[in-house]
Amino acid sequence: FPPLPSKAPIGRLDDNTFSRYAGVTRFDQLPISQKTKDGLRGAKMVEMTDIQRASLPHAICGRDILGAAKTGSGKTLAFIIPVLEKLYREKWGPEDGVGCIIISPTRELACQLFDVLKSVGKYHNFSAGLLIGGRKDVEMEKERVNELNILVCTPGRLLQHMDETPNFDCTQMQMLVLDEADNILDRGFTKTVNAIISQLPKHRQTMLFSATQRKSIQDLARLSLKDPEYLSVHEES
Numbered sequence: 504f505p506p507l508p509s510k511a512p513i514g515r516l517d518d519n520t521f522s523r524y525a526g527v528t529r530f531d532q533l534p535i536s537q538k539t540k541d542g543l544r545g546a547k548m549v550e551m552t553d554i555q556r557a558s559l560p561h562a563i564c565g566r567d568i569l570g571a572a573k574t575g576s577g578k579t580l581a582f583i584i585p586v587l588e589k590l591y592r593e594k595w596g597p598e599d600g601v602g603c604i605i606i607s608p609t610r611e612l613a614c615q616l617f618d619v620l621k622s623v624g625k626y627h628n629f630s631a632g633l634l635i636g637g638r639k640d641v642e643m644e645k646e647r648v649n650e651l652n653i654l655v656c657t658p659g660r661l662l663q664h665m666d667e668t669p670n671f672d673c674t675q676m677q678m679l680v681l682d683e684a685d686n687i688l689d690r691g692f693t694k695t696v697n698a699i700i701s702q703l704p705k706h707r708q709t710m711l712f713s714a715t716q717r718k719s720i721q722d723l724a725r726l727s728l729k730d731p732e733y734l735s736v737h738e739e740s
């Protein structure tokens with residue numbers, strides 16, 4: 504697979520590009536930045552898992568994703584890589600503000616995926632922050648939130664900032680990720696998530712990941728995704 508030409512246009516890759524990368528099995532075969540490849544190598548990530556193989560070529564091409572795969576199948580990298588690549592291709596900088604929002608059901612899961620983001624994204628220059636409530640000082644968050652490019656949030660804390668933080672600006676946001684969406688709904692965040700989505704720019708890429716597929720997930724998908732790729736993978740373990 505030839506590398507992408509260095510003068511490849513920034514933005515969404517076309518269907519042609521997608522089909523060239525649809526069958527690859529290793530991260531270093533994907534049309535992604537050297538910075539992300541170096542981060543993955545540093546984290547000892549070489550071969551993609553099934554859900555990563557199925558979703559990454561679509562996600563990197565800018566498509567909306569509904570991904571279902573059981574716990575432990577590697578869903579985190581299936582969205583962290585597209586988040587990094589989206590901002591990289593858009594040449595996102597400090598002055599561009601919030602570019603990606605990742606919503607996670609719990610503080611613990613948010614912290615875990617933040618660690619993955621820091622590790623795989625360490626050669627990029629994006630700023631990222633956790634908005635997870637609890638002990639963290641919400642007043643300090645309010646002052647800094649617009650300086651962050653990637654927000655990793657729990658639903659309640661994100662909506663709190665949208666409602667209460669005067670300068671909170673996500674009008675330029677490019678990408679939304681709903682991680683563990685079934686878990687988010689089970690925790691009673693359906694209304695919160697709907698309120699968040701209603702305030703986000705309509706023109707964006709959205710990825711929704713879930714360990715299960717249920718009616719409530721289909722409802723959320725209808726509300727949040729545009730013409731998504733449905734990817735359901737059940738790995739042996």
Ligand code: ADP
Pocket residue numbers: 547548549550551552555572573574575576577578579580
């Ligand atoms: P899920 O979100 O589907 O429950 P995670 O993204 O948390 O799964 O990944 C589960 C574990 O698998 C983590 O310890 C992660 O480091 C590891 N992992 C993920 N992708 C790969 C990969 N491509 N190669 C090796 N290990 C991986």
Ligand code: MG
Pocket residue numbers: 578579682683
């Ligand atoms: Mg997960």
